[in-house]
Structure formats: C-alpha cells, structure tokens
Amino acid sequence: MNTPKAPPPIVTAQGASGSTHIRSFVHRRAHITPSQEQAIAQWLQQWAIRYQNAPLDLSAAFGRAAPTILEIGFGMGETTQQIAQARPGDNFLGVEVFNAGVGALLKRIHDNELGNIRIIQHDAVEVLRDMIRPGSLAGAHIYFPDPWPKKRHHKRRLIQPAFVELLVSRLAPGAYLHCATDWEHYAQQMLAVLSAESGLQNTCADYAPRPDYRPLTKFENRGLRLGHGVWDLIFTRRTPDGVASATEAN
Template identity: 45%
Template sequence: MTEPKSAANESNDAPENTAETTTRPESSEAPLHRRGIKSYVIRAGRMTQAQNRGLEEIWPRFGLTIADGRQDLDALFGRQAPRVVEIGFGMGNSLIEQAETHPDTDFIGIEVHAPGVGKLLDEVDKRGLTNLRVYREDALAVLEQCLPEGSLTTLQLFFPDPWPKKKHHKRRIVQPAFVELIRTRLMPGGTFHMATDWEAYAEWMAEVMEAAPGYTNTASAETAPYVPRPAFRPLTKFEARGEKLGHGVWDLIYRREG
C-alpha cells in the first residue's frame, strides 16, 4: 500500500473472511460510471506547509484538469517518450522515485487525495523534475476524456482499495469495463501492471483479466497468473514492513495484444 495509505484507496471497513464473501466481477456490459458508485472515498486530511505549497504554487506548472480536454502528450511534455500513467499514487513516494530514476520516460499520476497531490508536487519542484504531470480527478474520467487512444506504454495500479466486504465488491475499480478502457489507451504491446497485498483481490484481478479480450498474461507457466515482484516497481515502506511480517504481495502484468 502507499505510504501512508491514500484516502482515495482507503476503506473504513475492517476486513472480512474473503473466502466466504467473494462475489463475481461485473459483466463487460456494465457501465463504467454507475450512479453514485465510486472506487474511492475522499476524506479530509490535515495539510502541511509543503503540501499547501505544492497545491498553491507548483500546481499551475504541473497540474492538469479534465477541463483541459484531450491531451496531446507530445506537446504536453515537449518530446516523444514512453508514457506511464499511475492511478492512485497515494503520497507519491513511489511515483517520484520512478520519475527521478527514469528521466527518459514521462509519467502522469492520478490521485484524488489533496495531501498526496500536494506532497508529490512539492517534491517534483524540489527535485527539479520535468517528466511528471498530475491530475486530481476521477481516474475513469481522465482515461475517457483526456488520454488519447493508444498513447500509453504502461498503466500502473498499485495497491488499490480491495473493498473486502461482499456488499462493497461493486466498488472495486478492476472490472471488465475498466480494463477494456485501459486496453484502448495502451499502445499495442503496452502493459497493465497491478499489485495488491490482498490475495482475494489478486484472484479477482486475475479472473477479470483472463476473461478480458486483447490481453496476454506475461507470467511464466511456473508463476501464472502472477509475476515475481519486478525490480522496477519501487518497494514502499508499508510493503517492506509487510514483508517482514510475512504478508504476501501479488503482481500481475498483462500486455495489450495487436
């Protein structure tokens, strides 16, 4: 999970026995935006001076909105480069590390939690990064309205809210219509990378993806449907603590065909 867990990916509900409460993913015909249903909850949080600085002073240079419309990504970044989108980056530590480590790649982060957006923008400025832009918007709306088809090298979804209770499974972001939308935004050969520390959600993700047309699982026969944790995915403090306690993490990487 992100460090600390993003309010956008956080649930107030205590985990239940998922083996007894798991439902099935929606059909591919289910609409992306069902009335009143979101995969996240926005909660108020205290803002530090640095986070406020990020939102007030740095946002005009690196912030994007749905009102900006469909993006020309080459014009936005001033170059042609691989493009990575991360949904729900929490406090942004992992995304900042990736952008700093891979200056030849352009990154777009999507997060609704104001403190996380502010912190990330503050770090972008302090580290002098130019290859990262940020939306503080609903990810589905950004994908639908702002990102061109076939424009992304990778889409990352790391540790989304598992919504463990059966009655909340409809809130899980990984649904057939969602992964089909992602497929249209990936370039041929582009990858959709998910990670979760909730085994029942990993199984859910695998079920959705195995049924989704136009994707190939990159896992080997020995580890399928999961892949070993790739070295290029930064290890968060939360995940490192979990590993010491014996908690599992499951990575799934699927490639767009064609």
C-alpha cells in the same frame, strides 16, 4: 513585504462530468500538512493538468514526445518519484483525487527537479474516457488500489471488466499493465478480470515477480516483515498480429 498570492483552485473529481459509474474512492476529510498545502499553492499550476472533456496532447503536456506511463492512484507519490527518476526517458502521468497526495508529489517533483511527471487531480475513469486518446499509452501502473475488503463494497473496486476494457483501449499494442496489491482476494479478482480481457496477455502463468523498476515502499516492507503477501500482475496488450511483445517474451 510581498503579499502571498492566493493558492490556485484545486481540481478534484467532485462536480465531474455527470458520470454515473460507481466510484472507487470516497471523498473524506483527510489531513494535509502545511508543506503539502504550500506545494499545491506554489507548483500545482506548473505541474498539474486540469481535467477537461477533450483529448489531451501528451507531447504538448510534457513538452516532449516520449513513451507515457499512466499511474492511477499514486498515493503520496513515493513510488512515482522513484520510478520517474530511474526512467528519465519516459513520461509519467499520475492521477490522484486526494489533496494530501497531490501536494506530497508536487513537493517531490520540486525537491528532486523532476520534469517528467504531470498530475491530473480527478476521477481516473473520466480521465481515461475523456482525455486519453486510444492507443496512446506505453504502460499503466495501478499499485495497491483500495481493496474495499467488505463484500458489499467489492463493486467499488477499480479492477472491473468495464474499466479494464476502457484502459486496454488506451494502451498501444505491446504496452503493459502492471497492478500490485497486498490483498489476496483482490489479487485473485484482478487475475480473473485481466485474464478474461481478450485484449490482454499475461506475461506469466499467473502472478509476476516484482520487477526491479517497482521499488518497495516503507508500508510494503513493513507488511512483508509481518508475513503479508504482495501480488504483482503484469499483462501486455496484444498486438494486431498476435505476436508477443518484448515484455511478454521475457
């Protein structure tokens, strides 16, 4: 009988590159299932990219040149999988810090034979700053980030002016930024912060209808049945000549 190989080391945001920014996540001892652990052991090296303090060659990472969408905080990967399946012509780079989510998405990639997803298990701010070249992304998804509901924790929310400025610098002209939240106060903060960023233009007067490409998750469906609201925001990066992109025109 073959002796199973030891799983590869899991790359997390701990021990990162000395950054002093306030993190939007806290490492907790979270439950991870045996199937998620097995997925990490078997497929992490195939589908994950190790954090490095150097620009990433996206074409080499995916084995092809295609529009690349960054997803920050993909959770269990349900939405990532469905969007990647529906849009096979796009590349999807998912950034997540928690082992259970990484294992869950790796299993989805394997089970559904998806070749257009890659994972970086690291702090999204440092990934954007160090690995993503300016103007290289066709879009970015930030779905249901931790709302940090207590007022004293609002400083930990991901959508802050400095972060948005960094993210916008990595978007190509005309590329889109799509955020969604089920916390009304956070939605209001998102709208204010994104609207104040000079490099962005809102595609709607304020909040956007949920686009067809973003599927409803089980948790979102449950919240909607209970009467909870969900707010989508879709902005595009302004083009140098100020001409609206196709997304904005629609």
